[in-house]
Amino acid sequence: MSRFFSTKHASLTPYVPGEQPRDRRYVKLNTNESPFPPSPKVLLYVDEAGVKLNLYSDPECLLLRTALAEMYGLKSENVMVNNGSDESLNFAVMAFCDSEHPACFPDITYGFYPVFAQLNGVPYREIPLTEDLRIDIRDYADLKGLIFLANPNAPTGIALPLEDIETILRQNPESVVVVDEAYVDFGADSAVGLIESYDNLLVVQTFSKSRSMAGARLGYAMGCPELIRDLQTIRYSTNPYNVNSMTLAAGLGALEDQTYYDANARIIGRNREYAANKLKELGFEMTDSMANFLFVRHPKIEGQTLYEELKARGVLVRHFNKERIKDYNRITIGTAGQMDKLLEAIQEILETRQI
Numbered sequence: 001m002s003r004f005f006s007t008k009h010a011s012l013t014p015y016v017p018g019e020q021p022r023d024r025r026y027v028k029l030n031t032n033e034s035p036f037p038p039s040p041k042v043l044l045y046v047d048e049a050g051v052k053l054n055l056y057s058d059p060e061c062l063l064l065r066t067a068l069a070e071m072y073g074l075k076s077e078n079v080m081v082n083n084g085s086d087e088s089l090n091f092a093v094m095a096f097c098d099s100e101h102p103a104c105f106p107d108i109t110y111g112f113y114p115v116f117a118q119l120n121g122v123p124y125r126e127i128p129l130t131e132d133l134r135i136d137i138r139d140y141a142d143l144k145g146l147i148f149l150a151n152p153n154a155p156t157g158i159a160l161p162l163e164d165i166e167t168i169l170r171q172n173p174e175s176v177v178v179v180d181e182a183y184v185d186f187g188a189d190s191a192v193g194l195i196e197s198y199d200n201l202l203v204v205q206t207f208s209k210s211r212s213m214a215g216a217r218l219g220y221a222m223g224c225p226e227l228i229r230d231l232q233t234i235r236y237s238t239n240p241y242n243v244n245s246m247t248l249a250a251g252l253g254a255l256e257d258q259t260y261y262d263a264n265a266r267i268i269g270r271n272r273e274y275a276a277n278k279l280k281e282l283g284f285e286m287t288d289s290m291a292n293f294l295f296v297r298h299p300k301i302e303g304q305t306l307y308e309e310l311k312a313r314g315v316l317v318r319h320f321n322k323e324r325i326k327d328y329n330r331i332t333i334g335t336a337g338q339m340d341k342l343l344e345a346i347q348e349i350l351e352t353r354q355i
């Protein structure tokens with residue numbers, strides 16, 4: 001730390017992204033990226049946008065917002081786009097939290113929520129999941145803050161039924177409820193249809209996972225026009241050009257090929273079932289994941305050890321050094337070939353240890 005670093009950030013612990021090692025080729029199952037390339041439409045549109053890079057990107061992002069609105073049965077004033085959904089989440093903390101309105105979220109969930117609260121100097125409250133890593137909706141009533149619900153949750157993959165989301169919205173009329181749907185396209189139900197009925201609902205989605213565009217950095221938030229306007233106030237006060245013109249074009253291209261991404265999501269769903277069954281045969285236990293990853297533990301091998309031994313065999317998974325979940329590893333679902341390489345490596349590790 002330099003002697004110039006603001007004291008207000010002195011104790012800030014930044015988010016730790018999953019490894020992106022370049023030292024060798026890995027079967028990379030640690031950051032929930034898509035194993036499939038973006039649609040050819042995306043590349044075509046990016047190419048066209050490239051020649052206009054002398055101009056600023058459209059600060060209103062109107063074409064993409066309109067296309068998204070159409071897709072979800074909303075109006076463009078219900079939608080804003082951001083530089084990855086992480087930015088939408090940060091903007092939500094900036095817009096809706098203060099010393100009297102803490103950020104509230106489960107103790108086991110996406111690691112960025114507490115970081116955004118710390119960065120913005122607002123309090124946060126972690127609400128423990130049940131013993132089996134589920135949300136008990138009775139714990140989410142009258143919270144008077146900003147509620148983050150990743151649905152499906154990360155890293156458990158467990159989805160909350162829409163009735164439960166609606167109950168939480170009703171139980172917290174004084175709180176904005178952010179439903180973070182980064183993984184919703186892999187089998188859970190979206191809360192988008194509730195936006196018309198609840199002025200305290202913000203649904204956040206991303207192009208990073210099901211739409212194979214993690215490197216483009218594109219996310220979006222959907223809610224009633226007043227909530228979106230508040231977020232736009234924050235956006236125009238930080239960086240009105242937060243989404244560059246190539247990424248805006250890429251997003252439009254992707255939306256024109258939704259059937260391609262739907263097909264890919266179905267393949268991931270099948271590969272998830274396949275890997276889950278094989279892992280169960282090998283003695284693994286796991287949560288009931290509706291996402292593009294599995295969250296698994298084996299009674300006879302520590303989480304950290306399995307992570308290290310897989311890495312030594314060229315397979316990267318994600319281990320979290322957090323007390324309640326340290327026995328687990330989160331494994332991204334890739335192609336059938338990648339799943340077979342993972343399973344082979346695991347089998348070898350178990351055999352070497354005579355498990």
Ligand SMILES: *Cc1c(COP(=O)(O)O)cnc(C)c1O
Nearest residue numbers: 084085086110150182206208219
């Ligand atoms: C991956 C992920 C995000 C981040 O998405 P970006 O759009 O790439 O910033 C947000 N929330 C959850 C729960 C995620 O897993």
